[in-house]
Amino acid sequence: xxxxxxxxxxxxxxxxxxxxxxxxxxxxxxxxxxxxxxxxxxxxxxxxxxxxxxxxxxxxxxxxxxxxxxxxxxxxxxxxxxxxxxxxxxxxxxxxxxxxxxxxxxxxxxxxxxxxxxxxxxxxxxxxxxxxxxxxxxxxxxxxxxxxxxxxxxxxxxxxxxxxxxxxxxxxxxxxxxxxxxxxxxxxxxxxxxxxxxxxxxxxxxxxxxxxxxxxxxxxxxxxxxxxxxxxxxxxxxxxxxxxxxxxxxxxxxxxxxxxxxxxxxxxxxxxxxxxxxxxxxxxxxxxxxxxxxxxxxxxxxxxxxxxxxxxxxxxxxxxxxxxxxxxxxxxxxxxxxxxxxxxxxxxxxxxxxxxxxxxxxxxxxxxxxxxxxxxxx
Amino acid sequence: xxxxxxxxxxxxxxxxxxxxxxxxxxxxxxxxxxxxxxxxxxxxxxxxxxxxxxxxxxxxxxxxxxxxxxxxxxxxxxxxxxxxxxxxxxxxxxxxxxxxxxxxxxxxxxxxxxxxxxxxxxxxxxxxxxxxxxxxxxxxxxxxxxxxxxxxxxxxxxxxxxxxxxxxxxxxxxxxxxxxxxxxxxxxxxxxxxxxxxxxxxxxxxxxxxxxxxxxxxxxxxxxxxxxxxxxxxxxxxxxxxxxxxxxxxxxxxxxxxxxxxxxxxxxxxxxx
Numbered sequence: 001x002x003x004x005x006x007x008x009x010x011x012x013x014x015x016x017x018x019x020x021x022x023x024x025x026x027x028x029x030x031x032x033x034x035x036x037x038x039x040x041x042x043x044x045x046x047x048x049x050x051x052x053x054x055x056x057x058x059x060x061x062x063x064x065x066x067x068x069x070x071x072x073x074x075x076x077x078x079x080x081x082x083x084x085x086x087x088x089x090x091x092x093x094x095x096x097x098x099x100x101x102x103x104x105x106x107x108x109x110x111x112x113x114x115x116x117x118x119x120x121x122x123x124x125x126x127x128x129x130x131x132x133x134x135x136x137x138x139x140x141x142x143x144x145x146x147x148x149x150x151x152x153x154x155x156x157x158x159x160x161x162x163x164x165x166x167x168x169x170x171x172x173x174x175x176x177x178x179x180x181x182x183x184x185x186x187x188x189x190x191x192x193x194x195x196x197x198x199x200x201x202x203x204x205x206x207x208x209x210x211x212x213x214x215x216x217x218x219x220x221x222x223x224x225x226x227x228x229x230x231x232x233x234x235x236x237x238x239x240x241x242x243x244x245x246x247x248x249x250x251x252x253x254x255x256x257x258x259x260x261x262x263x264x265x266x267x268x269x270x271x272x273x274x275x276x277x278x279x280x281x282x283x284x285x286x287x288x289x290x291x292x293x294x295x296x297x298x299x300x301x302x303x304x305x306x307x308x309x310x311x312x313x314x315x316x317x318x319x320x321x322x323x324x325x326x327x328x329x330x331x332x333x334x335x336x337x338x339x340x341x342x343x344x345x346x347x348x349x350x351x352x353x354x355x356x357x358x359x360x361x362x363x364x365x366x367x368x369x370x371x372x373x374x375x376x377x378x
Numbered sequence: 379x380x381x382x383x384x385x386x387x388x389x390x391x392x393x394x395x396x397x398x399x400x401x402x403x404x405x406x407x408x409x410x411x412x413x414x415x416x417x418x419x420x421x422x423x424x425x426x427x428x429x430x431x432x433x434x435x436x437x438x439x440x441x442x443x444x445x446x447x448x449x450x451x452x453x454x455x456x457x458x459x460x461x462x463x464x465x466x467x468x469x470x471x472x473x474x475x476x477x478x479x480x481x482x483x484x485x486x487x488x489x490x491x492x493x494x495x496x497x498x499x500x501x502x503x504x505x506x507x508x509x510x511x512x513x514x515x516x517x518x519x520x521x522x523x524x525x526x527x528x529x530x531x532x533x534x535x536x537x538x539x540x541x542x543x544x545x546x547x548x549x550x551x552x553x554x555x556x557x558x559x560x561x562x563x564x565x566x567x568x569x570x571x572x573x574x575x576x577x578x579x580x581x582x583x584x585x586x587x588x589x590x591x592x593x594x595x596x597x598x599x600x601x602x603x604x605x606x607x608x609x610x611x612x613x614x615x616x617x618x619x620x621x622x623x624x625x626x627x628x629x630x631x632x633x634x635x636x637x638x639x640x641x642x643x644x645x646x647x648x649x650x651x
Binding site for chain 1: 388391420421422424426436437440441442443444445446447450453454455456457458459460461462464465482483485486639642643645646647648
């Protein structure tokens with residue numbers, strides 16, 4: 001018997017990916033173009049004894065998500081741009097209190113209500129810098145329905161492994177297009193469980209670094225009881241203003257992600273071996289880029305694509321290596337006004353020009369635009 | 379024998395941060411007595427708060443404690459309770475945290491009738507930030523941001539809770555210390571969302587701006603304005619002017635949220651947890 005195949009939308013795939021990963025708690029607030037995730041999970045979660053709640057607002061959904069996760073659940077929320085803005089304070093709470101959860105955000109135009117609900121890729125900076133203060137950020141940007149399914153599973157795994165909120169951010173095109181999807185068998189993709197404490201309850205500290213940069217997390221309502229706060233805290237979870245402790249704890253929280261970029265950063269290299277022009281793209285834009293690269297090759301232009309799958313941490317090391325190897329130019333097509341463009345310029349240290357193609361008019365970037373830009377490269 | 383409060387206090391976490399004359403400590407003691415009366419298991423009890431002076435309370439209590447962000451206690455607690463309905467969930471906080479920035483979560487927790495108890499310490503002021511007016515600061519009273527008198531009308535928290543659908547609403551005061559634990563016991567025993575408003579005082583940021591000469595004067599005011607609901611039944615509207623009703627103000631049996639969600643699971647054919 002072959003594997004189960006379906007014809008699904010990106011949002012539906014995300015919901016099913018979450019279930020494969022063991023998601024048993026969803027809290028959300030309706031917003032187009034992400035609502036299908038909530039709709040699917042409102043039907044599917046009760047079937048497995050899981051919990052679904054539609055909260056009164058976006059930040060309330062983020063709060064319930066963190067509460068559910070602290071009580072031991074694997075928790076997901078879904079939203080889109082304006083909702084991502086509204087959730088930000090508590091995304092920071094999830095980072096400092098180190099509560100694993102997954103935030104699925106479909107990128108539509110902005111700022112504010114923008115142009116609902118045309119496609120966009122302009123939430124990528126918000127994913128890292130939206131909440132105040134220094135904090136770790138992991139953000140995955142799938143480009144197909146299959147990949148949305150798989151990256152949602154990976155998001156749960158990364159959130160548990162690094163004990164931090166993780167974002168999955170398809171653009172609206174990926175979220176709403178329908179494609180063939182092949183479901184993995186149960187057990188085919190590894191599911192990483194939460195690191196549970198091994199010490200007796202009286203010795204448990206929720207931020208005990210003797211177990212490494214990612215301390216084990218107990219659940220409320222278990223044999224362990226502990227304190228959680230959004231204040232800077234000591235290893236026992238209680239607030240502190242002691243300078244050395246605050247410095248060390250903040251650095252550790254960032255280090256647990258930044259120190260593991262090789263495990264987290266995922267990308268695709270397409271025809272890069274001899275490429276002189278490298279298109280750096282992600283999400284639906286990478287589909288246009290792939291087409292453009294193929295067309296360029298037919299015309300004898302040595303083009304290739306570096307496809308970003310993990311947006312945060314940004315694949316700086318890989319792009320710098322390409323720049324150092326020697327390329328004539330990077331091209332960054334994106335549905336925003338140059339967010340990736342600036343990052344690529346920053347990490348390639350001026351070793352090659354970086355040409356941008358920016359669109360914020362609610363229309364996708366088409367292959368012709370990218371091909372034209374390639375032809376500008378001298 | 380004196381009551382042993384330390385049973386529920388985390389070792390080494392006192393003294394608390396509250397000013398001399400603040401009523402929050404009286405409320406905390408009442409809460410501890412109520413927990414003891416009910417024999418609440420520490421591991422199975424979550425105490426959840428937002429931000430503000432009152433919201434520091436969970437740190438002192440030896441349970442699963444969650445000090446969240448400003449106004450968000452009810453929403454975090456909803457997540458905990460829905461994930462683990464077998465837990466007893468108690469929310470604590472102040473008037474600004476609960477009814478201004480947290481107002482939306484408050485009314486929706488009331489509406490859902492989710493089985494949690496919310497103890498609101500109402501001292502009519504934002505104490506921690508230095509005495510700005512809150513949604514419960516009386517009209518024309520002084521706060522650091524109402525130097526000419528408060529132009530806003532104020533919320534009646536109990537009425538707000540009843541209007542929003544809470545199925546148990548009680549009110550006490552920090553003066554009537556012996557009543558606090560009894561109200562909280564009944565609130566926790568009630569199946570549904572219960573609100574216990576405790577009128578409290580902030581001598582530091584409210585009292586001194588509003589011509590209270592001492593904490594004793596503030597406490598005496600609480601004593602004078604409070605009228606038990608039973609006694610109020612025999613009083614005329616004139617006699618009740620300027621008074622505040624105390625005791626159990628409202629009680630109703632209605633379907634509880636987690637029980638209703640369990641029925642959703644059953645209708646979906648899901649496994650019971």
